[in-house]
Amino acid sequence: MKNYNHKEIEEKWQKKWEEDKIYEVKNPSNSSGQEKQKFYGLIEFPYPSGDGMHTGHLRSNTAMDIICRKRRMQGFNVLYPIGWDAFGLPTENYAIKMGLDPAVVTKQNTDNFRKQLKSAGFSFDWSREINTTDPQYYKWTQWIFLQFFKNNLAYKKKMTINWCPSCKIGLANEEVVDSKCERCGTSVEKKEKEQWMLAITKYAERLDKDLDEVDYLDRIKIQQRNWIGKSEGSEIEFKLVGARLPQEPGSLKVFTTRADTLLGATYVVLAPEHELIEKLKPEITNWDDIVNYIAQTKNKTEIQRTTNTSTGSVQVKTGVELKGVKVINPANNEELPIWIADYVLASYGTGAIMAVPAHDERDSEFAKKYNLPIKEIEVNDTEEGRKKMTETVGGKMVTTFKLRDWIFSRQRYWGEPIPMINCIKCGWVPVPEESLPVILPEVENYKATDTGESPLSKIDSWVNTKCPKCKGSAKRETDTMPNWAGSSWYYLRYIDPNNDQMLADIEKLKYWTPVNWYNGGMEHTTLHLLYSRFWHKFLFDIGVVPTSEPYQKRTSHGFILAENGEKMSKSRGNVVNPDQIIETYGADTLRVYEMFAAPFEQEFSWKTESIIGPRRFIEKIWKLKDKISDVPVENNLEKKVHQAIKKIGDDIETMSFNTSISHMMILANEMEKAEKINQSLYELFLKILCPFAPHVTEELWYELGHTKSIHTDTWPAYYENKIKDEKVKMVVQVNGKIRTLMEVESNMEEQEITKKALKNKDIIKWVEDKDIKKTIFVKNKLINFVVE
RNA sequence: GCCCGAGUGGUGGAACUGGUAUACACGCACGACUUAAAAUCGUGUCUCGUAAGGGAUGUGGGUUCGAUUCCCACCUCGGGCACCA
Numbered sequence: 115m116k117n118y119n120h121k122e123i124e125e126k127w128q129k130k131w132e133e134d135k136i137y138e139v140k141n142p143s144n145s146s147g148q149e150k151q152k153f154y155g156l157i158e159f160p161y162p163s164g165d166g167m168h169t170g171h172l173r174s175n176t177a178m179d180i181i182c183r184k185r186r187m188q189g190f191n192v193l194y195p196i197g198w199d200a201f202g203l204p205t206e207n208y209a210i211k212m213g214l215d216p217a218v219v220t221k222q223n224t225d226n227f228r229k230q231l232k233s234a235g236f237s238f239d240w241s242r243e244i245n246t247t248d249p250q251y252y253k254w255t256q257w258i259f260l261q262f263f264k265n266n267l268a269y270k271k272k273m274t275i276n277w278c279p280s281c282k283i284g285l286a287n288e289e290v291v292d293s294k295c296e297r298c299g300t301s302v303e304k305k306e307k308e309q310w311m312l313a314i315t316k317y318a319e320r321l322d323k324d325l326d327e328v329d330y331l332d333r334i335k336i337q338q339r340n341w342i343g344k345s346e347g348s349e350i351e352f353k354l355v356g357a358r359l360p361q362e363p364g365s366l367k368v369f370t371t372r373a374d375t376l377l378g379a380t381y382v383v384l385a386p387e388h389e390l391i392e393k394l395k396p397e398i399t400n401w402d403d404i405v406n407y408i409a410q411t412k413n414k415t416e417i418q419r420t421t422n423t424s425t426g427s428v429q430v431k432t433g434v435e436l437k438g439v440k441v442i443n444p445a446n447n448e449e450l451p452i453w454i455a456d457y458v459l460a461s462y463g464t465g466a467i468m469a470v471p472a473h474d475e476r477d478s479e480f481a482k483k484y485n486l487p488i489k490e491i492e493v494n495d496t497e498e499g500r501k502k503m504t505e506t507v508g509g510k511m512v513t514t515f516k517l518r519d520w521i522f523s524r525q526r527y528w529g530e531p532i533p534m535i536n537c538i539k540c541g542w543v544p545v546p547e548e549s550l551p552v553i554l555p556e557v558e559n560y561k562a563t564d565t566g567e568s569p570l571s572k573i574d575s576w577v578n579t580k581c582p583k584c585k586g587s588a589k590r591e592t593d594t595m596p597n598w599a600g601s602s603w604y605y606l607r608y609i610d611p612n613n614d615q616m617l618a619d620i621e622k623l624k625y626w627t628p629v630n631w632y633n634g635g636m637e638h639t640t641l642h643l644l645y646s647r648f649w650h651k652f653l654f655d656i657g658v659v660p661t662s663e664p665y666q667k668r669t670s671h672g673f674i675l676a677e678n679g680e681k682m683s684k685s686r687g688n689v690v691n692p693d694q695i696i697e698t699y700g701a702d703t704l705r706v707y708e709m710f711a712a713p714f715e716q717e718f719s720w721k722t723e724s725i726i727g728p729r730r731f732i733e734k735i736w737k738l739k740d741k742i743s744d745v746p747v748e749n750n751l752e753k754k755v756h757q758a759i760k761k762i763g764d765d766i767e768t769m770s771f772n773t774s775i776s777h778m779m780i781l782a783n784e785m786e787k788a789e790k791i792n793q794s795l796y797e798l799f800l801k802i803l804c805p806f807a808p809h810v811t812e813e814l815w816y817e818l819g820h821t822k823s824i825h826t827d828t829w830p831a832y833y834e835n836k837i838k839d840e841k842v843k844m845v846v847q848v849n850g851k852i853r854t855l856m857e858v859e860s861n862m863e864e865q866e867i868t869k870k871a872l873k874n875k876d877i878i879k880w881v882e883d884k885d886i887k888k889t890i891f892v893k894n895k896l897i898n899f900v901v902e
Numbered sequence: 903g904c905c906c907g908a909g910u911g912g913u914g915g916a917a918c919u920g921g922u923a924u925a926c927a928c929g930c931a932c933g934a935c936u937u938a939a940a941a942u943c944g945u946g947u948c949u950c951g952u953a954a955g956g957g958a959u960g961u962g963g964g965u966u967c968g969a970u971u972c973c974c975a976c977c978u979c980g981g982g983c984a985c986c987a
Contacts, residue, residue: 332906333905333907336906336982340905343983345986431985456985457985461986463986476987636981637981711914711915712915718915719914723928728927731927772915773925775927847922850968887967890921890968892921895921898968
């Protein structure tokens with residue numbers, strides 16, 4: 115037989131599969147009652163960067179490709195789609211630098227990515243390819259935004275935002291890492307800006323609770339739950355008192371999770387932004403100090419307030435007393451002083467706390483610094499204790515969340531225009547749905563402005579428009595959406611990618627949703643994954659999608675690091691290009707290597723030296739074909755094949771791809787020892803290998819005389835009676851130490867084994883002259899004599 | 903500080919619900935083939951010991967006939983959160 119030529123084989127079959135459309139999936143026909151069961155496998159669609167893909171990108175795709183190929187052979191109607199998450203800063207920045215249109219750059223990059231993905235032999239249904247920058251796609255992204263607006267979940271708010279002076283862009287909290295811009299590393303500043311917000315906090319409770327219903331890895335659930343930050347506590351009112359306060363003084367509401375410590379409260383603290391401060395101005399005797407302090411904190415972002423950026427540690431606490439007013443502790447009527455301090459956050463709870471220095475480290479630190487009293491008390495830190503105290507003082511139990519509303523405006527060009535129009539008379543008016551999409555206009559200069567306005571603001575002809583309501587002159591919103599927008603619903607569009615009436619047909623959605631299995635990176639757990647769950651729940655509420663959760667199951671892959679253990683990146687110059695690996699070793703080898711190198715969930719360092727192992731394995735499979743002859747099926751080999759069918763089938767379900775491959779290597783070594791191999795056994799081997807190495811198995815399959823693709827054939831079944839061993843190796847121990855092994859018939863009982871073992875010379879020498887006090891017997895595994 | 907996860911040969915790693923620790927692969931050494939090299943194939947490869955046997959799964963304890971696996975404490979590394987009251 116000719117030599118294994120990966121290049122020829124892989125190009126040939128990739129072309130043939132595309133011509134035969136074997137991975138294109140049909141929607142169910144409405145007429146027939148009996149439909150194939152569906153399987154929707156999903157990977158995060160790539161951001162087509164100018165650097166091209168690196169080998170790390172292929173890991174998730176390969177894993178899901180294996181799963182989808184197995185499902186197809188198991189008879190499922192499999193949807194495994196692909197597209198491009200193409201809006202975003204790197205493309206815009208690159209386009210600016212090179213003086214190009216971002217749309218042109220995107221086209222180049224997606225062409226390159228497509229070519230790379232095709233060369234790896236993934237079974238994507240390319241007929242459903244989508245692109246978030248396509249107006250026919252973002253029309254529906256804009257449409258969803260309008261629905262949010264109409265349901266009062268999108269609103270404009272003047273707020274201090276995290277501002278990156280280098281990217282000239284407002285950042286969400288999630289995009290700020292160590293008080294630096296996630297993308298460029300510049301220190302984030304504070305800026306006041308009117309921003310569109312999405313009220314994700316209204317869904318906080320459900321986003322937390324419904325995690326119970328989905329099959330996500332525990333660490334993913336835990337991380338989302340921590341991010342949502344649900345916490346049960348109490349709101350308690352403290353009455354205000356002051357020399358000059360009127361008869362009916364106001365009160366101050368604090369939030370606490372430890373109502374039971376109320377008797378230990380020695381002061382209360384307001385966030386510097388708390389609205390009460392201004393109202394109390396006439397009573398306050400040190401107003402200048404207060405104004406000074408507030409001014410100081412105003413210049414800091416929340417991150418600067420909370421974290422010392424140079425040490426990474428928590429800031430030293432500062433504060434100032436509000437002199438002239440006091441509050442009454444409702445539990446014991448004691449008068450307590452009021453302070454303002456920026457260690458209390460305005461955006462959480464009520465923006466005010468009761469300080470219990472004896473039971474809270476932060477309060478303790480603050481009390482010591484400002485010589486405030488510390489009062490030791492008896493506490494009852496149980497649900498009952500907290501409830502009881504809350505009731506006694508007329509407070510109420512409340513639930514709070516750490517989750518904040520989502521800042522949805524970006525002052526950049528390369529994103530979806532937010533479809534809103536500002537009219538002096540009517541205020542914010544949505545663009546009528548029939549006028550969608552609001553097309554992103556071409557601009558001469560894509561550079562962001564120093565004032566923080568989007569580049570779109572400079573195009574008068576686009577900005578100036580008519581109010582859809584009163585027809586008076588009005589202006590378009592010039593901010594664009596963040597790149598999390600298009601990715602929040604893309605999995606729905608694959609189901610019906612060309613629909614121009616709605617984002618996807620409800621009947622098709624009923625068949626295909628939810629996504630059965632979604633694999634992606636841990637870094638998206640609190641961003642994309644949470645955002646898309648939020649959008650999906652909203653779409654469910656307005657009747658657009660039929661399920662309340664988008665993804666039934668979520669798993670996660672470990673990153674592939676460069677050989678030196680660092681993250682792969684172009685700037686570090688340590689990127690391994692898959693094109694070269696595929697050229698030299700072939701896509702099948704690359705796929706097997708990536709799956710074999712380490713457990714799927716774990717990160718690992720790329721090692722080109724080690725690829726030779728998987729390559730030798732594939733060549734071994736290739737050569738085994740020469741051993742095929744019409745010899746009868748050999749029992750031992752048949753058993754090994756059936757054991758492998760079971761093992762590989764199970765391993766794919768748990769994503770234990772590394773052990774699948776080692777097991778197939780063992781089987782290949784076993785076959786190599788055989789003189790001749792019956793063709794049926796070899797074919798079974800090809801079938802369990804084909805999801806991993808689709809090209810070489812297809813070639814061999816056809817060589818064996820088949821005329822239809824192995825990938826449209828059936829997944830083999832194993833038979834329990836064929837995988838059972840008739841003989842087993844029993845471990846014989848004395849006092850827990852292994853003294854010998856005995857090969858015996860399987861299922862032999864204790865009595866017989868004991869008799870046999872005690873005749874064994876390796877055992878006799880350890881047990882003679884001793885009392886056997888106890889015998890431990892595990893069927894088919896071991897026998898252990900405990901002697902005195 | 904809090905919440906996840908991980909520590910096993912020279913290297914990546916395996917070991918099912920407590921039952922032969924180091925499978926599979928890389929590397930290395932030796933051998934075969936070759937004029938030679940590459941490729942390929944074969945043998946060996948945790949450690950001490952001539953052997954019988956002993957010791958090793960980050961460290962120290964515990965439970966058990968038996969622990970990489972379960973429990974407690976600690977150390978190191980990776981990830982997430984971080985003044986959320």
